[in-house]
Amino acid sequence: MLDALRLIGHRVVNGVWRLGYASRFFVLTLMRSGTSFRRFRLTMREIYFAGVLSLIIIGVSGLFVGMVLGLQGYETLQKYGSAEAVGTLVALSLTRELGPVVAALLFASRAGSAMTAEIGLMKATEQISAMEMMAVDPIARVIGPRLWGGIISMPLLAAMFSAVGVFGGYLITVVVIGVDAGAFWSQMQGAVDFRQDILNGVIKSIVFGIAVTAIALFEGYDAPPTAEGVSGATTRTVVTSSLAILGLDFVLTAFMFTGV
Amino acid sequence: MNRTVLDLWVGVFVVAGVLALMFLALKVGNASETYNVGQTYALVANFDNIGGLKRRAPVKSAGVVVGRVSDIQFDNDRFVARVTMTVDQRYKFPRDTFATILTSGLLGEQYIGLKGGGDDKSLQNGETFKFTQSAVVLEELIGKFLYDKAADGDKSAK
Numbered sequence: 298m299l300d301a302l303r304l305i306g307h308r309v310v311n312g313v314w315r316l317g318y319a320s321r322f323f324v325l326t327l328m329r330s331g332t333s334f335r336r337f338r339l340t341m342r343e344i345y346f347a348g349v350l351s352l353i354i355i356g357v358s359g360l361f362v363g364m365v366l367g368l369q370g371y372e373t374l375q376k377y378g379s380a381e382a383v384g385t386l387v388a389l390s391l392t393r394e395l396g397p398v399v400a401a402l403l404f405a406s407r408a409g410s411a412m413t414a415e416i417g418l419m420k421a422t423e424q425i426s427a428m429e430m431m432a433v434d435p436i437a438r439v440i441g442p443r444l445w446g447g448i449i450s451m452p453l454l455a456a457m458f459s460a461v462g463v464f465g466g467y468l469i470t471v472v473v474i475g476v477d478a479g480a481f482w483s484q485m486q487g488a489v490d491f492r493q494d495i496l497n498g499v500i501k502s503i504v505f506g507i508a509v510t511a512i513a514l515f516e517g518y519d520a521p522p523t524a525e526g527v528s529g530a531t532t533r534t535v536v537t538s539s540l541a542i543l544g545l546d547f548v549l550t551a552f553m554f555t556g557v
Numbered sequence: 558m559n560r561t562v563l564d565l566w567v568g569v570f571v572v573a574g575v576l577a578l579m580f581l582a583l584k585v586g587n588a589s590e591t592y593n594v595g596q597t598y599a600l601v602a603n604f605d606n607i608g609g610l611k612r613r614a615p616v617k618s619a620g621v622v623v624g625r626v627s628d629i630q631f632d633n634d635r636f637v638a639r640v641t642m643t644v645d646q647r648y649k650f651p652r653d654t655f656a657t658i659l660t661s662g663l664l665g666e667q668y669i670g671l672k673g674g675g676d677d678k679s680l681q682n683g684e685t686f687k688f689t690q691s692a693v694v695l696e697e698l699i700g701k702f703l704y705d706k707a708a709d710g711d712k713s714a715k
Binding site: 341342344345348349352388392450452453454456457459460461463482485486489490491493494495499 | 564566567569573576580582584585613
């Protein structure tokens with residue numbers, strides 16, 4: 298009984314301790330991120346690995362999500378004789394929620410896990426210690442560019458996801474099912490507002506980009522330098538950042554889309 | 558510093574992202590018809606009942622969107638709703654224009670309809686509509702209908 302209580306207390310204190318360490322790590326990275334812009338090539342390399350290489354998974358899943366939304370939306374809306382509103386449904390769900398959230402979940406599992414594994418392995422093979430020996434700051438040289446690469450890539454990926462998704466919805470409802478193309482686009486344009494819907498979606502994706510890369514980098518940096526430690530850290534990255542995305546999404550939605 | 562293949566790919570990535578954003582803004586959203594701040598003027602209308610009218614609801618004349626509702630407030634002196642709308646500078650309305658709260662479709666969103674009058678002078682920035690008509694509240698209509706029916710029933714019984 299007492300042991301169980303002690304275990305719980307230990308877990309809580311440990312969790313808070315780690316959170317504090319993570320926050321300090323994040324602030325330190327931000328403070329030393331001058332290098333990421335002075336030597337922008339380093340950041341560019343990370344944009345390539347995190348963003349460009351995620352293009353295919355983002356494009357394909359965006360297309361399918363849009364097509365499913367089109368099919369399901371049409372199925373329900375045609376019962377009420379308003380099949381043209383399917384454009385509005387697809388565009389609003391994608392720009393407000395699905396675009397940023399699903400793109401961030403995919404980004405977390407594709408790029409975030411890779412970042413954690415890479416940094417964890419660098420630590421396990423003592424590359425990070427070697428850098429410190431050579432008076433190269435590993436946070437400025439390794440962590441900073443990855444953080445900024447993720448923050449720059451994420452909104453672009455989310456915008457592409459939404460755009461491809463809208464195209465997928467168009468493909469299914471207009472080209473395959475035969476909803477009128479003019480009504481599809483005009484109803485969509487009537488309902489989607491640039492500031493309210495699209496810019497808020499972009500803000501969401503920037504926040505998710507910060508959260509995912511910060512979690513991935515911290516887990517990698519904090520990983521025990523063993524094979525087991527790195528694999529555990531990679532799993533934790535995906536789990537923690539997915540939960541963080543969904544939680545943050547709720548908070549941001551509550552702020553953005555109420556009391557209009 | 559040499560150009561590399563990596564630069565090309567990052568360039569392609571950024572261009573694709575910006576294109577996607579532009580597609581969302583112009584084709585999906587309505588950025589192309591958002592009014593600039595300098596090119597609008599404000600008009601005020603007092604309604605007895607605004608029903609379900611909300612901020613940012615469209616202001617239409619002859620079915621064309623000419624502006625948006627910018628503010629809704631309760632006037633505690635006269636017990637009416639004070640609705641401020643911003644209207645595109647290109648459109649001028651006579652001073653006896655009729656402002657009505659209408660509903661798009663049977664259950665759609667509510668908007669303000671403007672019907673031009675015959676006055677020579679047009680409404681200036683900040684002026685108030687003289688003629689307004691409140692929103693139709695379905696419950697009141699049903700109530701009236703039932704009341705009339707009951708009155709009719711009394712008459713035929715006699």
